[in-house]
Amino acid sequence: MLCRFKNAGIFTLGKHDGHPFSTDDFLQCIDDCGHLTTPSYTIIRNSPYFSTSVSQSLQRHVKINSGDTVKTINTLLFDLDGTLIDSNDIIIASYAHAYRTHLPDLVMPRETIIDNIGPTLETIFSRYAPDVAMVERLIASYRAHYTAHEATYHTLYPDVHIVLEQLKRDGYNLAIVTSKYRDAAMPSFTHYELDRYFDVFISLDDVTYSKPDKEPVLKALEQFDHVTGAIMIGDNPTDVQAGKNAGILAAGVGWSIKGAAALEAVGADVIFRDMNHLYHTLTLWNKEVTPEHEKET
Incomplete structure (x- = not known):
């Protein structure tokens, strides 16, 4: 069972066997995470992995904490190789x-x-x-x-184009943050026409220190005019660590060749099962963030 986003006041759950969670499964995860905010409730409520009894139990355990600072995520930083391109x-x-x-x-x-x-x-x-x-x-x-x-x-991972197109259409700030030099990264990046989605591309040429240092992440964020909340997404522990070191959310991808456990071990806030799970989770999160929270940024 995956229980993530707990440090951000949100979590998602997933079981690889596809069976619904029992109430005991749910309550155990509540204990692990401490409390739920409204965005957490909505993601779980709309998840096909939960039975009706879990959804009903959920309503009795939601805790709205006025001290929570829940922000709209409008900026996504992607690693390239192993995250978008299977190289x-x-x-x-x-x-x-x-x-x-x-x-x-x-x-x-x-x-x-x-x-x-x-x-x-x-x-x-x-x-x-x-x-x-x-x-x-x-x-x-x-x-x-x-x-x-x-x-x-090399090849693209499933649904990369579809989801990036949706994210671009929805107005997200999109950046690549890679530990490759630009001339090494560009051939596959342009071959798959990923350049039409990304306004920012940070490579090893642009920084003094590479991931897991925070510099590449901060360098990418500096390129955007308006960042409310950001998340670094990658297949490697160094991607997660770079996001954490920069003070933003950090996500791992479930298709990482190193396995989800390696990403969880360094503190990934969420493990996305696939690109569609990524889009669905972010959409639900942002849908539940109130204008009051956004005004606090």
């Missing part, structure tokens, strides 16, 4: 190629490569290379292999 196979293959080429005696299981996905190439290769010159050679081999094979290895 995991080419990333793993490029790491393996670089290690085989320059560190042939290094034992590097696929699972270890997956664990290392997220930070910059410099950060990862520095863990295994004996000197800076070797780091540079590893990076060059990685990029050469990635560039040569990128087109045949």
Whole structure:
């Protein structure tokens, strides 16, 4: 059972077997989260995962706290690879190629490569290379292999275009915050025409410190004229940590190659099961935020 958004006064629940929650399931999650605000109530009330008895019990446990500062979320910051574009196979293959080429005696299981996905190439290769010159050679081999094979290895995750189109239509501020350099990120980004949705693109070229540092997130937020509330969305623990370090909400994606547990472990406020769940959750949240709350921003 997932119980998230608890630090923001909201949570969503989900069970992978698709069965409705029992009243005991619900009450246990209430105990875990402490209390519910009105947005929490609406999301659960409208969820197909809850039985009627849970919905009725819910009405007796909602607590409206006048001290809550519930804000409209109007700004979404997305990681790129592993979040919108499934490039995991080419990333793993490029790491393996670089290690085989320059560190042939290094034992590097696929699972270890997956664990290392997220930070910059410099950060990862520095863990295994004996000197800076070797780091540079590893990076060059990685990029050469990635560039040569990128087109045949990546694809969009389901419903990315549909949901981004909806979010754009609804007026959200949309930004990409990636730990890639711009020239490495742009080919797949423009190939799928994602550039038509995003007004802001923050890459490694734009910052001194990469995720999990807060700088890339704050840099993205600075580009927008009006931010009421924001959420960082990504597939990697560093995405979640960057959002948290910047003082905004942070979401993980359930399709992360590292698994939802790795994102929950670093404090993800919510795990989105898929892109449609993302849109549905944000829509319900914002629908329940009153004008009074918005005036407090």
